[in-house]
Amino acid sequence: MDDSYEYWFLAGMLLHQEGRLSEAKEAYEQGLVCDPNNSALLNNLGNVLSDQGNHTGALARYEAARDSGGGDSVILGNIGRTLFLLGEYDKAIEMCLEATALDTQNSIAWYYAATAYYELNQYEKAIEYFHKALALNQSFALAWNNLGNVHMQRGEYDEAFKVYNKALDSDRNLTQAWYNRGVLLFATKRYCESVRAFEEVMRIKPDDMDAQERLRVARDECEADATLLTGSLE
Secondary structure, eight states: OOOSHHHHHHHHHHHHHTTOHHHHHHHHHHHHHHOTTOHHHHHHHHHHHHHTTOHHHHHHHHHHHHHTTOOSHHHHHHHHHHHHHTTOHHHHHHHHHHHHHHOTTOHHHHHHHHHHHHHTTOHHHHHHHHHHHHHHOTTOHHHHHHHHHHHHHTTOHHHHHHHHHHHHHHOTTOHHHHHHHHHHHHHTTOHHHHHHHHHHHHHHOTTOHHHHHHHHHHHHHHHHHHHHHHHHHO
8 A cells, every 4th residue: 555645645535525534534644644744635634524514623624734834825715714614703704814815716715704794794894705706606606695695684685585596596406595585585475485485495405394384384374365365356
């Protein structure tokens, strides 16, 4: 067996692509035995840990990658993304903006900076940075969805509808966008349309109990509307 770090790096990448996360983790760790300060190995190990839900462990590897001389935009963006996932929104923004200062084309870093601003209720900044991400990738469905959330929070319902539709144009299986569209339709008393949105959520994610309850309530309101309409025509 080849004991070079390159061998383990490539093995880790292939295993990660196949979804074999535990084996990919072991491969990257073996590579780090050969080259403990290899920033690419550390970064990719962080990616595996992130996919496993171990965000604290991922952050430690990303920071080690940066400290080993790998302070490029991708690694800084990964640190920012992970800080966001850990709820460290101010730190996430700082790191994501460092990443975009190195590479203005880093749409993921713009996205996480925007989403962190959204969580901090700084909606103008959130809108500005979501648009930066979308200028780089018009098919960025999650960015469209989260931009819709900003407009929803600001009471800009017409704009929110447009943006959620753009999210769904980019990804018809994005449950968040169908769910948010359903919530917005219900809030604007378009109950039967809301039913259809929540039905899409259930089609994609049948175990979503919150969407299931919202679907039940929306159906009740839709049926009540139909009853009222029938009564008014008699």
